[in-house]
Amino acid sequence: MDRRFLSDEHVIRAARDFVCIRTATYEDKTEAKYLKALFVGRAGGDLRNFGFCILSPDGKRQLRRSNRGPNYVYADSQAMAADLRRIARQYAATAGDEEVNPTVPRMKSVRLGINVASCDGLPSIVVFGTGPREVDRMNGKLRGVIWDTALAGKFIYSATTKSSDLKIIAGAIKRSGILVIEPDAYGLTGRLIKRIDAGVSQEDLKSELIAVADSFTRRSKTHGLHVRNGRRSGQLWKTEVPVPQRVRARGRPAPRRRRRE
Numbered sequence: 001m002d003r004r005f006l007s008d009e010h011v012i013r014a015a016r017d018f019v020c021i022r023t024a025t026y027e028d029k030t031e032a033k034y035l036k037a038l039f040v041g042r043a044g045g046d047l048r049n050f051g052f053c054i055l056s057p058d059g060k061r062q063l064r065r066s067n068r069g070p071n072y073v074y075a076d077s078q079a080m081a082a083d084l085r086r087i088a089r090q091y092a093a094t095a096g097d098e099e100v101n102p103t104v105p106r107m108k109s110v111r112l113g114i115n116v117a118s119c120d121g122l123p124s125i126v127v128f129g130t131g132p133r134e135v136d137r138m139n140g141k142l143r144g145v146i147w148d149t150a151l152a153g154k155f156i157y158s159a160t161t162k163s164s165d166l167k168i169i170a171g172a173i174k175r176s177g178i179l180v181i182e183p184d185a186y187g188l189t190g191r192l193i194k195r196i197d198a199g200v201s202q203e204d205l206k207s208e209l210i211a212v213a214d215s216f217t218r219r220s221k222t223h224g225l226h227v228r229n230g231r232r233s234g235q236l237w238k239t240e241v242p243v244p245q246r247v248r249a250r251g252r253p254a255p256r257r258r259r260r261e
Helices: 009-015 029-039 077-090 110-120 132-143 163-168 202-215 223-232
Strands: 052-055 062-067 124-128 156-160 177-183 190-197
Touching (some): 009 077, 029 062, 110 156, 110 163, 124 163, 132 156, 132 177, 177 202
Parallel strands (some): 124 156
Antiparallel strands (some): 052 062, 124 177, 177 190
């Protein structure tokens, strides 16, 4: 996905009037069926590992055609932000009794959370508790702080009650808390860089997370070199849904991008 669009401050501001979903694609069989109908449809073919679409509130109608990314739909990030504002004006939000923060955007597993964090060059947060209620309490504290401007988009989240999920995290202990993880280059393992106690106050939690976010250094990666080194060293990620093999015919030009505002 083209970060020139999704990282633009105007797009981010306009997107706050939408429910933004990061799809799991090959990591969820049920979701993959829905996405295939949305992005592949009657034309047939295989589901790609990325795509972009804007849907109506009921999720049944495409407001903008589906494509591989916003850069295939819009000329630039300003055009995207302007269009998002136009769409938002057509769909007034339902008024609630009080303003509440959105829920914590969790990946479906610790393993996947660490892998996605590595792909995005971000630290991973793992909420570990002895039971669902304890996990919910900690997620409630996170929910109250992570949407602050200083923290929004700075971490990838997951949660678990299984101590076995922590085996891939060096330095993790089987004690309830909010674990901040630095993923390895290939997102197969991680290293504990900070453990925050389950009983932390919301104010202290916010300040500790801001400190980590401000000090974290993204790992620079060059795609081709990263892939070659991974293959040589036997780094392998197994998806829930098998990834189809695609071979581009030699000499066949890449498809032209079709853009519109």
